[in-house]
Amino acid sequence: MDLPIEMKEARALLEQAERATDPEMKERALREALDILDSYEEDHPDTKSAERTVLINLRRSHTRRLLDQLLTIRNVEFGTWVKYVILLMLRLKSDVESVLQERPELRKKYDEFKSIWRNELLEVVKRLPAGRP
Numbered sequence: 001m002d003l004p005i006e007m008k009e010a011r012a013l014l015e016q017a018e019r020a021t022d023p024e025m026k027e028r029a030l031r032e033a034l035d036i037l038d039s040y041e042e043d044h045p046d047t048k049s050a051e052r053t054v055l056i057n058l059r060r061s062h063t064r065r066l067l068d069q070l071l072t073i074r075n076v077e078f079g080t081w082v083k084y085v086i087l088l089m090l091r092l093k094s095d096v097e098s099v100l101q102e103r104p105e106l107r108k109k110y111d112e113f114k115s116i117w118r119n120e121l122l123e124v125v126k127r128l129p130a131g132r133p
Contacts, residue, residue, distance in 0.1 A: 007054060010036040014062040018069075023076045027083045030066065034059070034091060063095040067106045070113040078120055085117055 003011075013033035020026035037055055041047065047055070066088075073084075088096055088110075100107050 003054060004040065004051070006036050006040040007051070007058065010034075010040075011058060014058060018062065018065050023073045023084075024080050026073070027080060027087065030062070030087060031083070031091075033062070034087075059092070059095050060099055063092050064099045064103060064106070066092075067096065067099060067103075067110055070109050081117055081120055084113075088113075 010033040013029045013036070017026045017029035017033065020029060037059060041055065044051075070084075076084075096110070100110060
């Protein structure tokens, strides 16, 4: 099956994200790929089932890979962590849930990532000057 150019672009960005060692570059490539896929879905509501399957598989397989890599992402600035949290807990929420049902062994990594994020947030709040929210 010949994929639409948008799906090829998204796939290339997802593969780039998977290989990226810089956390900010990884997140940016993921976000751009998701933007393309979301836009394609919106612009083509009557997508053929084969294309829809590819679209879903792209999102899920790269969500699975991201969940598998989460704990290797180290020394990340707080703003970048927040971007990952938004990506995983809001934008990819249904994909994350599906992947975690299919691959329960990834749950531990995901929970550990959330724990790290929670601890990072608490550290930032502790450093705020008194009287500031």
